[in-house]
Amino acid sequence: MMQNELGTAEVTAEYKYNIIGADVPDETLFKGDLLVASLSGSPRHVNSIYYYDDTGSLLFERLCGEKTYYLFRTERWILTELAKTIAGITGPVSLVELGSGNAEKTTLLIDAYVGTHGLTSYAAVDINRSILERAAENILSVSSELNFLGIVGTYQTGLAEIKSLISPKLLFCLGSTIGNMHDDELDSLLLSARSALSPGDYFLVGIDLDKETEILEAAYNNQSAILTNLCVLQHLNWRFGGDFDLFQFRHVAFHNKSLHRMESHLEAMRDQLINLDKLEFSFQLKKGEMIRTEIMRKVEINTFSEMFGRYRFKQLKYWTDLDRRYAVILFQLS
Ligand SMILES: C[S@@+](CC[C@H](N)C(=O)[O-])C[C@H]1O[C@@H](n2cnc3c(N)ncnc32)[C@H](O)[C@@H]1O
Structure with a gap:
């Protein structure tokens, strides 16, 4: 091409x-100082834009094919039924x-x-x-x-x-x-x-x-959802010269009922020091500490x-x- x-x-x-x-x-969305602020915040978090590098985009396509990820096929069903009606309304x-x-x-x-x-x-x-x-x-x-x-x-x-x-x-x-x-x-x-x-x-x-919590949590706890979430760390490593070790993190996704949303997090499986060389930024994670990677409103x-x-x-x-x-x-x- x-x-x-x-x-x-x-x-x-x-x-x-x-x-x-x-x-x-x-530049403002990928800007390092925003990332440093969000990783230093409480709770630590990153913008969900870091899901979507080339690998993350492919993994999202895979997630859409997961049996428990009802969102894709349900929206497709609605559009199959109603696309012509929508076109009729808007002209x-x-x-x-x-x-x-x-x-x-x-x-x-x-x-x-x-x-x-x-x-x-x-x-x-x-x-x-x-x-x-x-x-x-x-x-x-x-x-x-x-x-x-x-x-x-x-x-x-x-x-x-x-x-x-x-x-x-x-x-x-x-x-x-x-x-x-x-x-x-x-x-x-x-x-x-x-x-x-x-x-x-x-x-x-x-x-x-x-x-229901059960349906929501099944949608975001399948193999593709786990890989997609871990891939955020790979993206940060690539973009900011980071040294996140993907094997030292665990995917956690749960229904936050009171805030009407699902949340995806990555939990540190041991105490570790993280360096993001290009940002000259380091921070210490304790075992069990989480970084929130995405919210999904319900x-x-x-x-x-x-x-x-x-x-x-x-x-x-x-x-x-x-x-x-x-x-x-x-x-x-x-
Ligand atoms: C949840 S996926 C949905 C993809 C598609 N619309 C679908 O329904 O299957 C979100 C899409 O938005 C893009 N995206 C995420 N954050 C964005 C942003 N801040 N600006 C532009 N695109 C963004 C991602 O690259 C991804 O392709």
Whole structure:
């Protein structure tokens, strides 16, 4: 695959697509001082962005295939049933996806919009360049004439890029990705989304619902979930010259019922000193101490929609699966 001097225009023998943006898209998110602060905090934690290097992205795809990870197949079921209905409600739109991953489920929406309105372009934002290349191939394999624009970047930088696309727009974010955000991160996403969109534009969100602990904990304690979590340490080692020993950590994921979320942690299996050479930062972990690596919100639909309402996103409609495990919610900016 070729890249020109602008870092754009990727062409394969079969498909033509365009991916823009630098490989390290947002200095502020990967900036070491934020990491040092979060690793020094109480509880120690890291931003979940460190899940998504090339290996982490592949492991996430593997997680989606795990029997107990109901989120992927449940959302796919809802979209299979309802993509055409959603296309009917919004009418013709520019489609923009945040955190597209490999865009496998997105093909269902693309199919519905191409079939109903003759959609000609789709833009995807993701922090990981290689997963955007896979997204392009997935999307173009179902609709080879579509213009695919990939934007390597954070949600914020991506939203700034898509401002100029023609409205009406349908912004969407699948995979319960929004569930990984803390309140302040969700606030800033909604603020940026509002300024990237025009009144009348849509925001479609797939989000996991709160449910029995047993089902939730099984989803996040399978082999792929364990590997994905440990991979965060490998990412930190690579990016910051770290010396985390992956064999000295244990994956821990539990349902935090009072905060309505699952949490993933890595627990130190012995006392150890960690060095991150590129940051000139060291810290001591005691046996049993944990580093929180991710939160996964498990929401109640009305409470969740109220957060969107504060930013003038009005809930138009929502759909769930028959067991009410997962919801896809359509908002419109007023
Ligand atoms: C939970 S996965 C969901 C992938 C896909 N939407 C799905 O439903 O299968 C989250 C995706 O968002 C991307 N991502 C995570 N944090 C991001 C950020 N701050 N900015 C842009 N993309 C991000 C990851 O690379 C990953 O592909």
